Amino acid sequence: MTLEAYIACQQKRVDQALDRVLPQESENPSTIHRAMRYSVFAGGKRVRPLLAIAAADVITPDAPGIETAACSLELIHTYSLIHDDLPALDNDDLRRGRPTCHKVFGDAMAILAGDSLLTLAFEVLSKLDAPAERRVELVRELSTASGTVGGMIGGQVNDIEGEQQTPTADLLESIHRAKTGALLRASVRMGAIYAGASSAELDALTRFGEHIGLAFQIVDDVLDVEQSSEALGKTAGKDAKQQKITFPAVYGIEKSREMAEQECTGAHRALAMFGDRSRRLSEMADFIVHRNT
């Protein structure tokens, strides 16, 4: 199977699992379930669940139920997008080429839809068909990575407060290590934990996750400068307008690209101990670094 076919196949598997874990639109109260589904099924690339599945496959190929565990990452990611887009935060009207959740359902329902997806992420993990010890480890991993201390929300706060500050390399790295890095790292780790990785295997995959997390963010920043809103499906050039601290702002485009390649190389190197077992995960790294949107 080509990488493209593999990715399409896994995306479909994740979408089917998301459809299973999300309440139906007809379920009372219908409005909130429509808002949740609107944002979850808006055409996301499912990068985090795909990383989790590919990481799990390194340890135990085709671990049953991994796609359900992986859904929790997409639920967290989607909630964070809904809340980030709110008028009180980034005030964005466009996401993945469609009006944002609050533009369609109103601010109140968007706030509650975000809260609901966040809550559902942990409900899904608690109900997995897996040993309790493993389920609780996944809850710990996801909650820590999404939280305020070195996690997603902490990075988001630093990012907001960093606007209009002098963009230094240290500030930049600390923001992104938390804001997007923590959840991408957790994606790889959760896949590994679900599949029963040994401590040495988990360490290697964690290093892979850290490299790929940074690479992802650098590429994201570069695309925001280079691509049109139409291609990205969200408002392009927003970082510069909001004076966000980005890799291109600190290092320029060319150097940023080089850095992304270096992180990609580091990611490949972290997988050395797995040999051919990590081929797909390795390809995923290339896919993330060389994507156009």
Place this chain on the structure above:
Amino acid sequence: MTLEAYIACQQKRVDQALDRVLPQESENPSTIHRAMRYSVFAGGKRVRPLLAIAAADVITPDAPGIETAACSLELIHTYSLIHDDLPALDNDDLRRGRPTCHKVFGDAMAILAGDSLLTLAFEVLSKLDAPAERRVELVRELSTASGTVGGMIGGQVNDIEGEQQTPTADLLESIHRAKTGALLRASVRMGAIYAGASSAELDALTRFGEHIGLAFQIVDDVLDVEQSSEALGKTAGKDAKQQKITFPAVYGIEKSREMAEQECTGAHRALAMFGDRSRRLSEMADFIVHRNT
């Protein structure tokens, strides 16, 4: 020990545990941790943690660490208050006698502080010093009770959508069973689960939790009509102004009071099998129904 002294003692125990689980204000990013602590330490009565502790005491007196598990309920409750008070939802400036979180920290930080408390609640449960099977059961209980299907958010959505609808008895009960009832029921159940209740014991305590949940909401509605904003520490008379569906609106004040007493009696009856072991929990029911604020 008198009931008042017992409650004061348990409140202090819960406050100390909350102080332990919440990141210090000095921890980066400081702003979000100040916002979280501002709202958590705003003088709440800690009704949900106290119910959890008293329920646990029925099964295993002084179960070590129960106060930490109980904190997760207060974190969820506080997040829901912060988000409810936002301009996009109830738009309230006053809570527990102080300016609401968004009045002090701004809307963006209030949204993120709510998200953070919600996330932290599950992190706390995942890290408890208890068997994994029990921890994961608590995550399942709390996430379900806080969610959209028969849980807190679902009730909140029905409540918003119920404004200006004809207030019927059925609609009223279904809203409150979810909006406040689910989390109060979960409080009792989580205490019982933490302490290792048998299936029969859990059933009895669940019935207690359902009665007390309904009684709590009826009293809350009555107090909103009868008390001043000053006494309540939040804007009084708001339900009528927003045309919320309340017990006094459907049944009148006198009948509502009687219903609260009936629920209280039902709560006491549910505890029959425990004899004197449930004395404190039984007293908590009276405290909830006969409170003035």
